[in-house]
Amino acid sequence: MANIPWITFNNGQKFPMFGLGTWKSEPGKVTEAVKDAIDIGYRHIDCAHVYGNEAEVGAGIAAKIKEGVVKREDLYITSKLWNTYHRAGAVEGALKVTLKNLGLDYLDLYLIHWPFGFKEGDEVFPTGPEGKILFSDIDYIETWKAMEALYKKGLVKSIGISNFNKEQVERLLQNAEVVPVTNQIELSPFLNQKKLSEFCRSKNITITAYSPLGSGDPKLLNDPTLKEIAAKHNKTTAQLLIKYPIQCGCICIPKSVTKSRIAENINIFDFEFSGDEMNFLNNLDKKLRTCPFTETVEHKHYPFHAEY
Numbered sequence: 001m002a003n004i005p006w007i008t009f010n011n012g013q014k015f016p017m018f019g020l021g022t023w024k025s026e027p028g029k030v031t032e033a034v035k036d037a038i039d040i041g042y043r044h045i046d047c048a049h050v051y052g053n054e055a056e057v058g059a060g061i062a063a064k065i066k067e068g069v070v071k072r073e074d075l076y077i078t079s080k081l082w083n084t085y086h087r088a089g090a091v092e093g094a095l096k097v098t099l100k101n102l103g104l105d106y107l108d109l110y111l112i113h114w115p116f117g118f119k120e121g122d123e124v125f126p127t128g129p130e131g132k133i134l135f136s137d138i139d140y141i142e143t144w145k146a147m148e149a150l151y152k153k154g155l156v157k158s159i160g161i162s163n164f165n166k167e168q169v170e171r172l173l174q175n176a177e178v179v180p181v182t183n184q185i186e187l188s189p190f191l192n193q194k195k196l197s198e199f200c201r202s203k204n205i206t207i208t209a210y211s212p213l214g215s216g217d218p219k220l221l222n223d224p225t226l227k228e229i230a231a232k233h234n235k236t237t238a239q240l241l242i243k244y245p246i247q248c249g250c251i252c253i254p255k256s257v258t259k260s261r262i263a264e265n266i267n268i269f270d271f272e273f274s275g276d277e278m279n280f281l282n283n284l285d286k287k288l289r290t291c292p293f294t295e296t297v298e299h300k301h302y303p304f305h306a307e308y
């Protein structure tokens with residue numbers, strides 16, 4: 001069984017630094033993928049309402065608990081509040097839907113998925129006559145207060161944020177009673193997020209690295225330089241890309257629905273990059289963002305106009 005390292009959040013909760021992503025995991029495949037992952041040793045699963053597959057993820061979790069392979073308390077389940085539920089009065093209802101879909105009575109971690117809101121309602125991407133997404137201008141501070149209430153009620157063990165830039169994190173902290181445990185952001189050697197990571201770390205906020213494989217982008221997975229470094233450790237480029245954020249001190253959540261890759265991706269805890277290799281990898285940044293969510297660039301809270 002892989003020796004997954006743990007991180008301790010600012011509230012004392014311990015969390016596995018490696019987990020399974022589930023974005024674009026087809027509902028017809030994800031139950032099996034979750035079951036395989038748990039058998040292989042994964043204990044942390046990253047979910048979201050907008051992925052449209054929480055019921056099928058939950059079926060995989062339930063099967064492994066029923067079989068006695070794991071207990072609920074062995075698992076660390078994250079989900080995310082979608083943009084259509086940013087109004088304070090809508091937040092608890094959104095969590096309840098996610099809990100029902102996942103078949104759970106609490107989450108280990110609940111994140112605000114993006115700092116901006118969309119028009120409230122059941123449509124995850126509400127659009128107007130021109131096909132543009134309809135925004136809401138609800139302040140993420142209002143949303144955070146409602147997240148704090150969920151935390152205080154014990155419905156979620158930790159709360160955090162995702163896709164917040166430095167200024168947004170700073171403003172949140174000025175208005176927060178509970179410090180987010182993590183900011184989940186895209187991170188790879190080609191988008192290394194050093195400035196935002198250092199800022200978050202200085203505020204005791206852990207970074208969670210999403211899309212570590214660039215969502216499957218060949219620019220990362222087929223990069224010859226990365227391949228060469230990986231080969232020196234008898235590892236694949238994917239394994240290098242997953243180990244890099246973890247060796248930087250971040251949580252990493254690669255997605256796969258392929259059993260052999262699910263096994264490959266966790267097989268990264270038997271080697272370390274040397275100091276020289278880390279320096280080299282840290283210098284490859286080229287601001288390659290594979291998840292820019294460009295449909296939302298006009299939103300006043302769009303996070304990626306800022307330098308970091």
Ligand SMILES: NC(=O)C1=CN([C@@H]2O[C@H](COP(=O)(O)OP(=O)(O)OC[C@H]3O[C@@H](n4cnc5c(N)ncnc54)[C@H](OP(=O)(O)O)[C@@H]3O)[C@@H](O)[C@H]2O)C=CC1
Pocket residue numbers: 020021022023024046047113162163184185209210211212213214215216221238239253254255256257258261262264265291
């Ligand atoms: N907070 C946020 O806004 C966001 C959060 N996330 C989270 O982060 C997770 C990971 O990011 P994601 O964008 O899914 O992309 P990843 O960077 O994890 O890449 C996933 C893709 O790589 C393929 N893949 C997986 N393992 C390997 C391997 N060993 N070799 C070659 N190809 C491989 C997968 O294919 P296959 O499945 O077919 O094996 C899939 O196409 C998401 O699933 C989600 O949970 C992601 C984006 C935004």
Ligand SMILES: O=C1CO[C@H](CO)[C@@H](O)[C@@H]1O
Pocket residue numbers: 023048050291293
């Ligand atoms: O996690 C994510 C992946 O899917 C979503 C919907 O397209 C993105 O917005 C989001 O960041």
